[in-house]
């Protein structure tokens with residue numbers, strides 16, 4: 001009989017494949033956790049790891065950690081679905097490290113015991129850092145390597161010469177290392193696939209198949225993701241695994257929800273106007289991630305913002321991986337407040353017409369399989385589907401909406417709506433992480449307004465309304481809602497000519513120039529090219545002198561300031577009768593909001609009472 005685990009159940013080897021804990025005691029509400037929930041030192045982990053976890057200030061294991069760690073330590077294959085930002089990394093790194101330490105206590109022969117595969121280089125970097133942090137008290141016993149750079153085979157061999165216990169890599173780099181005999185998987189005990197459902201979408205099909213043929217028998221497999229897709233069935237087929245499914249749904253009440261989601265239906269050019277207002281008038285303060293469809297769009301928005309003196313930085317697949325990692329690090333340190341990320345991979349799922357239908361199908365399939373497994377029947381191995389090589393192979397190993405742990409993101413803004421509900425889940429998952437609050441605002445172009453403003457129209461938004469419908473449906477399954485975000489159109493109008501002025505200045509030439517300028521800067525910084533430039537100084541000089549900044553963009557200094565006369569004098573009640581998600585342009589009575597202690601007011605996201613969008617303080621320059 002199918003057995004349901006509740007929050008206090010310890011998973012055991014006989015655990016059924018299903019997991020519907022409907023837990024309120026999730027990571028988002030640690031204070032509600034009952035005393036019967038295990039602490040880190042009760043999970044069976046090596047004490048040195050528990051010490052490292054304490055050093056990270058992790059007070060209690062999150063739901064996914066409580067459920068997955070015992071199963072993994074017990075030697076089971078696990079396929080785990082848990083929400084974004086719920087702590088999946090520790091849930092697989094800790095048991096892998098613990099198993100290695102246990103083995104090392106009796107056998108010190110060097111061997112690579114764990115391979116962690118991730119879809120992007122940024123994620124590899126992040127996971128590698130997590131491995132280092134968790135092994136901080138056993139550095140003598142744990143050697144880890146990260147394989148992301150396109151280095152020569154000789155360098156690769158030297159990197160792996162010390163036979164690291166744990167390797168973090170993208171499937172392509174992992175397979176290349178195995179293929180060139182730099183890495184041996186003979187003694188592998190653990191295979192971990194993070195963002196598992198994405199590995200095939202990123203075009204790693206062949207690499208995964210090749211790797212699967214190099215795995216020794218009996219390797220334990222852990223697959224983690226925040227969304228399930230049919231790709232996972234294919235992966236299970238490739239790896240011939242029959243994992244226990246942990247489908248962790250955190251059944252939070254509305255009062256527990258830390259993520260507030262809004263959508264704004266507006267015309268194509270209104271997006272630019274509203275975004276300008278949001279940032280210039282500081283309707284949102286704190287670190288923001290702005291997602292757009294492609295690289296040109298990102299530079300266009302950046303140049304548009306620059307004219308209003310709104311500083312932002314860019315993240316895209318064209319930038320070298322080290323630059324991308326640096327951008328994320330600097331954002332996490334608070335150096336930048338706005339990242340404009342082109343989520344080129346959001347089309348991964350959209351490429352397939354029935355993406356969301358497939359996703360739902362996958363969930364249904366897993367449910368029926370859960371029932372089978374729970375009844376004690378062995379789940380039949382998936383018939384190997386003919387796997388097409390993904391169109392996205394040409395893409396770099398880049399991804400920003402999946403897995404990257406941006407810290408303290410106040411808001412995610414879908415300037416361009418993604419084209420599938422899965423992409424939406426991962427994008428908004430960059431905020432409200434680890435129990436923190438956050439908001440998501442998505443622009444939606446109504447069908448009748450699509451293509452009406454050619455200069456700002458973009459193909460990916462053609463079906464925004466349809467996609468919004470799917471998003472609302474998929475969020476409703478998690479008990480979440482999206483609310484319309486109401487703006488007073490009349491008040492916005494006063495700013496329209498400024499928006500148009502700025503938009504007109506951002507020509508195609510200006511965008512191209514900005515794009516090349518950024519690449520040029522990265523080339524000049526490149527360590528790899530240092531030697532080349534030493535030998536070819538003329539080329540270096542040429543690169544340095546090739547183009548001045550902003551040459552192609554008309555400079556309009558007057559746009560940098562917001563004149564007082566543009567700001568409405570009335571309070572918010574005079575502006576609208578609708579109070580939901582309303583953006584007041586000036587606080588009632590014209591007084592500015594100050595925090596206790598006399599500091600200038602900001603907002604705290606996630607609380608209705610302190611809705612960031614309701615506590616605006618206009619910046620007058």
Ligand SMILES: Nc1ncnc2c1ncn2[C@@H]1O[C@H](COP(=O)(O)OP(=O)(O)OP(=O)(O)O)[C@@H](O)[C@H]1O
Nearest residue numbers: 058060061062084085086087088089226403405434
């Ligand atoms: N037990 C814990 N207590 C407090 N913070 C935690 C705990 N576990 C993880 N975190 C923090 O939560 C954040 C999110 O963790 P992580 O990146 O592992 O989430 P994730 O589930 O893998 O997210 P995604 O699906 O987006 O990849 C990290 O900053 C991490 O340090």
